[in-house]
Amino acid sequence: MSETVPGYRRPGLLTQPPYNAPDYGSTRLRHPQQELLRLPHTLTETSAPRFSPQRYPARADLTVQADGSAAMGERIIVAGRVLDEDGRPVRNTMVEVWQANAAGRYNHPGDDHDAPLDPNFQGMGRVFTDAEGWYRFVTIRPGAYPWRNHKDAWRPNHIHYSVFGAGFAQRMITQMYFPGDPLLALDPIFHATPDEAARNRLISKFDLELTQPEWALGYRFDIVLRGREATPMEDNH
Amino acid sequence: MPAPTPEAAPMQGLVASAHQTAGPYWHLVDFPEWADTTRHFAGNLPPGERIVLTGRVTDGSGAPVADAMVEIWHADPKGEYPDPNGPAEEFQGYGRCATKADGSFRFVTLKPGPVPLGDRARANSRQAPHVALAIFARGLLQHLCTRLYFEGEALNETDPVLGAVPPERRGTLVARQVEPGTWNLDLRLQGEGETVWMAV
Ligand SMILES: [Fe+2]
Numbered sequence: 001m002s003e004t005v006p007g008y009r010r011p012g013l014l015t016q017p018p019y020n021a022p023d024y025g026s027t028r029l030r031h032p033q034q035e036l037l038r039l040p041h042t043l044t045e046t047s048a049p050r051f052s053p054q055r056y057p058a059r060a061d062l063t064v065q066a067d068g069s070a071a072m073g074e075r076i077i078v079a080g081r082v083l084d085e086d087g088r089p090v091r092n093t094m095v096e097v098w099q100a101n102a103a104g105r106y107n108h109p110g111d112d113h114d115a116p117l118d119p120n121f122q123g124m125g126r127v128f129t130d131a132e133g134w135y136r137f138v139t140i141r142p143g144a145y146p147w148r149n150h151k152d153a154w155r156p157n158h159i160h161y162s163v164f165g166a167g168f169a170q171r172m173i174t175q176m177y178f179p180g181d182p183l184l185a186l187d188p189i190f191h192a193t194p195d196e197a198a199r200n201r202l203i204s205k206f207d208l209e210l211t212q213p214e215w216a217l218g219y220r221f222d223i224v225l226r227g228r229e230a231t232p233m234e235d236n237h
Numbered sequence: 238m239p240a241p242t243p244e245a246a247p248m249q250g251l252v253a254s255a256h257q258t259a260g261p262y263w264h265l266v267d268f269p270e271w272a273d274t275t276r277h278f279a280g281n282l283p284p285g286e287r288i289v290l291t292g293r294v295t296d297g298s299g300a301p302v303a304d305a306m307v308e309i310w311h312a313d314p315k316g317e318y319p320d321p322n323g324p325a326e327e328f329q330g331y332g333r334c335a336t337k338a339d340g341s342f343r344f345v346t347l348k349p350g351p352v353p354l355g356d357r358a359r360a361n362s363r364q365a366p367h368v369a370l371a372i373f374a375r376g377l378l379q380h381l382c383t384r385l386y387f388e389g390e391a392l393n394e395t396d397p398v399l400g401a402v403p404p405e406r407r408g409t410l411v412a413r414q415v416e417p418g419t420w421n422l423d424l425r426l427q428g429e430g431e432t433v434w435m436a437v
Contacts, residue, residue: 005355010436015252017378026258026376029297030426036436037401039382043352044369045437047318049310049331055277085251098265106262110304124265160259162266166321168310169437173373173380175257192378193255202255226253 007041008169008226009085017192024188025149045169051094053128062097062125062139071121073102073140077218078176079210081133082163085227089133090170095223096162097125097137104143113145138216144183156183156190163223170225177203178219256380259373261304264335272334273345274309283328285314285347289419290385290412293340294372297427301340305374308333309344309385316350316363330368351392365392365399372424382437385422386411402433409433 019031039045063071078097082090100106100123103115107123123142127135144154158175165171177184184190184203193199201224210218270276275287290309294302311330312318319327330349334342351363368385386393388411393399399407409432412422424432 009253012252016255017257019378019381021378024258024376024378027378028376029300030302030374030376032381032431032434033297033427034406034431034433036434037398039384039398039435039437041437042364043318043355044310044312044364044367044384047321049329050319050321050325052325055325083251085253087251096266098263100262106265108262108264110261110264122265126266160257160263162259168369168371171308171371171380172254172256173259173263174254189258189378198252198255201252202257224251224254227251 005042005046006229007045008167009229011226012195014194015198017189018194021188021192023150024192041167041169046167048164048166048168048170050092051128051164056094056126058127059125060127060137062121062123062137065120069120071101071140072118073121073143075138075216076141077136077138077210077212077216078159078204078221079134079136079207079218080204080221080223082129082135082165082223082225083133084165084170084225088227089129089131090163090165090225091129091131091133093129093164093166095127095129095135097127097139097159099123099139099142099159100145102140102143104145106145111145115143115145136210141178149188154183154186156181156187161223163225165225172223172225174223175202176219176221179203179206256378258375258378259306259380261375263306263373267306267335268333269335272332272343274328274330274332275345275347277326278328283313283347285350287418288346288348290342290344290346290368290422291415291419292342292412292422292424294336294342294424294426295340299428301336301338302372302374302426303336303338303340305336305340305342305372306333307336307342308371308373309346309368310371311346311349311368312352312366314347314350316352316366318352348387354397362395363392365390365396367396367398370424372426381426381432382435383424383432384410384435385420387420388413406433
């Protein structure tokens, strides 16, 4: 079957986590056992939904409620660019984020960690990239939290990201980590990606340029989505 | 004449970021109304058939996957996708739905038309009507992708993706009409009757 439109490049060796990761217990009954069918990219994969800020209002400051009440914890600024593998900015794309509060607790009925909820922190944000692919939001530095994967399992501090891109084949969900976190070395989700450089690109960088004096420290986190194939490719599948 | 907007010089050698699991608390970005793609078009829906898509997601032990995010993406009833430069208010076949305790999901949308194959050698050929499905969940380090097709469509016989699936597994991709306008496709992550998952 031939590719029918210029598709997206396939992931490089070991730069993506596998479905079957024995150290991450929840993959045991959820990973496919059959080989995946390689899908040629068609218009379905190279087109994507569009989210207008009118219908999907932005929420770029997670630290302040509508009534002005402030969340507890260390305020931080997180910003970066969404690019494709050719370095082109992914413009006007929606970036969703969610996270635990400063105490390591999610505002979620399924989270029973014995840490306080913060009535002034929901932990959900939504921003859009500009013409250069830049996004920016203000939040609280999330706390670590225990999970039951193994003895003394604690997730490193992280912010969940959901990004759409310009083709549904670029759709991705990932996590942003923080530099210097001692829990990273022990985390099977972070370590599921075999390639060390690929893993380390999920760690944000402390950035004085983004820091706002006497107000909040800044962290830089860029996201790279798949690039387009130059020409339609033939394959034998 | 205004100067053309300068294109930022492409940087070579970037590698796509690694995916990570959505985890069990992704519902902070669950908006149940997103499961109805027709919600913005009370009286002026584009012509087409309004349908319900249902299914259940189960794991390798047959247990319901109760914490998954299911997303759909499909063409409009004419088989067209929104113009990236057109108005953002036109119909879009994008939906998101959280699975319930029994692993079930339910979307309301418009039945997609046949999408052009885009293959120059076969300029008039069309793909069978289909819906791209993406499953995100705890235990999925990347989302799982597949397609939903509709039972009884003549184009199913010539669809290149369905044709690449071994006949004995093709049924895992074909939704059945369980009542008029309601199509059901159950999704099995692993084991007997495993859905044909796709490397997209
Ligand atoms: Fe998390």
